[in-house]
Each structure stands twice: as structure tokens, then as C-alpha cells.
Amino acid sequence: MTIEAATGESRITALCALSQQVRELMDATALTDVPEDELEAITADVAALTARLRAVARETPQPFEFAPDGTLRHLGNAVTGAANPHALPLVVTSDGESVRAELSFRPLHEGPPGSVHGGISAMILDHVLGQAVVVAGFAGMTASLSVNYRKPVPYGVPLVATGAFTRKEGRKTWVEGRIALTDGTVLVEATGLFVTPAAWLGE
């Protein structure tokens, strides 16, 4: 490994650590009960930190790229990106046929009081289904996503998200998936249609 590559990876590690700290800041913000004067002091501190980060800034998040070990990564992705504070970040694995991710939502993700926002569940399923398309050997953009909410999704509880290919027709790929408790109880189900844009195929 060259010094230049090592330096770059070392900075990426630092960026991921910052992103994790910002997630903790977001969680703490959503749950804090400190008094108003303390809130005002913290707001000023955070504003100062924001200005320091913006001193040297890019226009887009970390790109989809090859990591030094040859694997693909997208550190700026809103769902999986370790360098994006918005991401859980979700870690999706595959057995070559389907995909799976273990996850746990946080109070920050609240929609209805005491449970997770339906849009957050849909976002996770959109991504898991998209990776199921890739594992099936295809690629595409979400054209439609149909979500069926069976039970409220709790936060602070271990969950499993899965996705799998169902069928293919021309540039259209259908996949299905779900978020379930670890005992298999299904909370949310989804089916998705992903379309490979003609331009991606050079058509």
C-alpha cells in the first residue's frame, strides 16, 4: 500500500468516526431534557463545529467506489454509508441468492409515538430490495415500491430485513422483502419493481 492510499484510508476512518459521533449527537438531541440555557450554549457550540466542517467542503457525499480491498462501497449512501450520519448504517450481506441485514432502529426514527416512521421502514426496504436486484445479477432504479405495514415497528429492538428476486421481464426486475422480528414475526412487507434505464444498457 502506498503512503498516499494509507493516508486516504486513514482519513476515511476518521470521517466514519465523525459520522458515528454525529449520529450520537442526533440521538442525544432527540432525547435531551437539559435546561434551556444549556440548549442555547450547545447550539452555539454545534454551530461553531458546523462552520469548521464547512471550511473545506465538497458538493456531493462520498462516492460509490472500489475500496482498497477491491470491494464496492458507497460511504455517502443515506442507508448504508458509514460516512453519512443519516445512515443507520445498514450492513447488507448476501448468500448469493438473497440479501439480509440485521438492524435496530433508534428513538430518532420515531413516527407514531413509540414506533418507527413508515417512511423510514420503506427506505430500508427500498435499499434492501435494490441490493436483491444486484445480487440477482441486474441493476436498476426503483420504479415502484409497494409497502404493507403489518405491525408497528419498534425501535431499540433487534430486527432482520431480507430481500429476494422474484421475476424478470426485459428491463424490469421484481423483488420482494420484509422487516421482521428475530423470531420471524413479519412487521413490514414490500414488493418492488426496479427498471434498468435504457441508457445504462447503451440503448
Ligand SMILES: CCCCCCCCCCCCCCCC(=O)SCCNC(=O)CCNC(=O)[C@H](O)C(C)(C)COP(=O)(O)OP(=O)(O)OC[C@H]1O[C@@H](n2cnc3c(N)ncnc32)[C@H](O)[C@@H]1OP(=O)(O)O
Ligand atoms: C455484489 C455487488 C454489490 C454491490 C453493492 C451495490 C449495491 C447498490 C444497491 C443500491 C440499492 C439502491 C436501492 C435504492 C434505489 C433507489 O432509491 S433509486 C431512486 C428512486 N427511483 C428513481 O429515482 C427512479 C426515477 N425514475 C426513472 O428514472 C425512470 O422512470 C425509470 C424507473 C428508470 C424508468 O425509466 P425508463 O427506462 O425510461 O422507462 P420506460 O422505458 O418508459 O419503461 C420501461 C418499462 O418499465 C415500465 N415502467 C417504467 N416506470 C414504471 C413505473 N413507475 N411503474 C411501473 N412500470 C414502470 C414501463 O411500463 C416499461 O415496461 P414495458 O413496456 O417494457 O413492459
